[in-house]
Structures are given as structure tokens and as C-alpha cells.
Amino acid sequence: MSESAEPVVEVRGLVKTYGALRAVDGIDLEVRRGEVFSFLGPNGAGKTTTVEILEGLRAPTEGSVRILGKDPRVEDHDLLRRIGIIPQDFRFFEKITPEEGVEYYAGLFGAHVDAPELLRRVELEDRAHARFEVLSGGQKQKLGLALALVNDPELVFLDEPTTGLDPQARRAIWEVIRDLRRRGRTVFLTTHYLEEAQLLSDRVAIIQHGRIIALGTPEEIIAKYGRPEVLEIQGPPALAEVLRRSLPLKVLAEEGRVEVELTSKEDVLRILTEITRSGVPWGSVSTRRDTLEDVFLRLVGPLDEGGGTAAAPLASGGTP
Numbered sequence: 001m002s003e004s005a006e007p008v009v010e011v012r013g014l015v016k017t018y019g020a021l022r023a024v025d026g027i028d029l030e031v032r033r034g035e036v037f038s039f040l041g042p043n044g045a046g047k048t049t050t051v052e053i054l055e056g057l058r059a060p061t062e063g064s065v066r067i068l069g070k071d072p073r074v075e076d077h078d079l080l081r082r083i084g085i086i087p088q089d090f091r092f093f094e095k096i097t098p099e100e101g102v103e104y105y106a107g108l109f110g111a112h113v114d115a116p117e118l119l120r121r122v123e124l125e126d127r128a129h130a131r132f133e134v135l136s137g138g139q140k141q142k143l144g145l146a147l148a149l150v151n152d153p154e155l156v157f158l159d160e161p162t163t164g165l166d167p168q169a170r171r172a173i174w175e176v177i178r179d180l181r182r183r184g185r186t187v188f189l190t191t192h193y194l195e196e197a198q199l200l201s202d203r204v205a206i207i208q209h210g211r212i213i214a215l216g217t218p219e220e221i222i223a224k225y226g227r228p229e230v231l232e233i234q235g236p237p238a239l240a241e242v243l244r245r246s247l248p249l250k251v252l253a254e255e256g257r258v259e260v261e262l263t264s265k266e267d268v269l270r271i272l273t274e275i276t277r278s279g280v281p282w283g284s285v286s287t288r289r290d291t292l293e294d295v296f297l298r299l300v301g302p303l304d305e306g307g308g309t310a311a312a313p314l315a316s317g318g319t320p
């Protein structure tokens with residue numbers, strides 16, 4: 001993250017209603033210059049609605065939004081030049097090729113762009129001359145990303161840029177996002193891939209039913225809501241007995257393995273010493289800690305539909 005603390009996105013008390021539905025129900029957040037900020041949440045949680053309000057495409061019902069210090073609802077060419085957007089479900093002119101599309105966008109922005117180089121960055125160079133209508137779903141998305149980058153924006157909104165991409169293509173997009181971050185650009189990302197969010201994001205917000213239920217770095221969220229790290233040892237239930245008798249730690253016996261909750265690194269040594277001394281046979285040993293996905297599933301409920309089960313609000317965020 002850069003030294004500058006100036007927020008590039010500032011949201012206060014944001015509400016968006018559709019009839020009786022409060023799709024966005026009081027969100028406060030700030031995105032700092034140079035960070036990758038990810039917005040995570042189940043289907044229907046309010047991510048796209050929020051992102052499109054930030055992009056100036058939808059009007060908020062209540063609250064205030066500043067993007068690079070400006071109101072995105074006021075038409076402003078300077079602001080449009082400084083931001084890049086890929087909408088969820090990106091569409092384009094059917095008969096236009098990626099190379100023509102990039103050049104067309106460059107013309108709109110008055111930007112000089114090396115179209116083949118930009119298409120190479122998103123791994124679309126081999127389809128540079130194919131019409132949009134014949135591109136595969138993933139190729140269309142890659143074009144969306146290329147177009148969002150034509151004007152070399154300071155702030156890029158990427159709404160599910162990697163959904164439906166193959167693993168290699170997804171990694172190519174990660175590389176583009178990392179490169180943006182290295183160059184001090186700010187990325188506002190939404191994704192359903194929690195592993196991706198954990199890898200790429202400086203901070204994430206988890207949103208459910210239009211409210212932020214957790215906000216922080218992936219590490220902070222895992223530390224706050226995750227379970228303690230466990231040491232897993234392959235071995236019989238007798239091993240669990242030995243450990244329960246000798247150490248003040250929480251021990252669980254599962255099929256063919258024993259799990260011990262760790263309170264410090266030194267616990268590992270104590271555990272290994274005790275099991276060696278006991279003479280009970282044991283096999284492989286590994287440690288396991290919660291991922292962002294484990295924590296996410298616990299917070300929003302594993303069988304979430306339409307914005308999630310009613311989890312108690314657990315963190316800072318918007319509850320006006």
C-alpha cells in the first residue's frame with residue numbers, strides 16, 4: 001500500500017432500496033489509494049448494487065459517495081478518465097474485434113495505447129482479430145478487463161472479473177491485478193473465489209443482506225473469526241487420551257487422527273514430546289488453520305441463499 005492515506009472511495013450511510021427490499025442497508029467504507037479492496041458476499045448480498053452506485057451508474061437512495069473526492073453522479077469527464085470499470089456480465093458490440101475495441105476505447109479517452117501489448121497482458125492476443133460474438137465467455141471477460149485498463153485508470157472496479165475463467169486465465173488476471181497494485185493503482189474487486197480474495201487483497205469487506213458484517217485484512221478477519229490453529233496427528237484414540245492427561249490443551253479424536261488446538265508454537269514441541277514418550281504409534285503430523293473461505297462460510301452460513309441466513313452483525317461497518 002502507498003504512504004498516502006487519502007481515500008479514493010468514501011462511502012457514508014449508503015442505502016439502496018428497490019421497493020420494500022433494502023439491497024444496500026447502511027454501508028460505510030473507505031478504500032485507500034494503492035490497495036486492492038475486495039467486496040465479498042453471497043449472491044444477492046448487494047455487491048453489484050454498491051459497485052454500480054460507486055461507478056455512478058445507479059443513484060443511491062440515501063447516503064453519500066465520493067470517488068477520488070468527487071460525486072460520481074455528476075457527469076465529469078476528468079473523473080471518467082481516471083476510473084476503469086468492468087461490469088458483471090460484460091457485453092460489447094458483436095461485430096467488433098478485441099483489437100478494434102481497444103482502439104475504439106483509446107479514441108474515446110484520447111489515450112495512446114499499444115493494443116497488441118494490452119491484449120497480451122490479458123492473454124487475449126491470439127483472439128485479437130476475432131469478432132466479439134465468437135469469443136468464449138472467458139475471452140469476453142478478458143476483453144472487458146483490457147477495456148477497463150485502456151485509459152490507465154487510477155481506480156479500477158472489477159465486478160467478478162474471474163468468474164467462469166479457467167485456472168490459468170484466472171492467474172493471468174491475478175497478475176494484471178498485482179501489476180496494477182505495484183503501479184500504485186487502486187482496485188475495487190468483487191469475487192466469489194475466497195482463495196483469490198485472500199491472495200490478492202489488502203483488505204476485504206464481507207457483505208450480507210446489504211450490510212458489512214466483517215471488514216479488515218484477510219489476516220485480521222481470520223484471526224478474529226477463525227478457529228485456533230490445530231495440530232493434526234494420525235493415530236489412534238489412545239493418543240488423544242495421552243495428550244488429554246498430560247497437557248492443558250483442547251484435544252479432539254476423529255477417525256484415525258487426533259486434533260489438538262494450539263495456543264502457541266511451543267505447544268507443538270510439547271505435544272510431540274508427549275506422544276513420543278507415550279509409545280503409542282503415530283503417523284504424519286501437520287498443522288491446519290482456517291482460510292478466509294472457512295471464516296466466510298461460518299459468518300454467512302454454509303447454505304446461504306439470496307443474501308444469507310441471519311448471522312449476527314459481527315464487526316464495524318454500516319448499521320446506521
Ligand SMILES: Nc1ncnc2c1ncn2[C@@H]1O[C@H](COP(=O)(O)OP(=O)(O)OP(=O)(O)O)[C@@H](O)[C@H]1O
Nearest residue numbers: 018021023041042043044045046047048049050088
Ligand atoms: N434493478 C433492480 N431492481 C430490483 N431489485 C434489484 C435490482 N438490482 C438488484 N436487485 C436486488 O438487490 C439485491 C442485491 O443485488 P446485487 O446484484 O447487488 O447482488 P450481488 O451481491 O452483486 O449478487 P451476485 O453475487 O449474485 O452478483 C438482490 O436481491 C437483487 O435481486
Ligand SMILES: [Mg+2]
Nearest residue numbers: 047048049088
Ligand atoms: Mg453481483
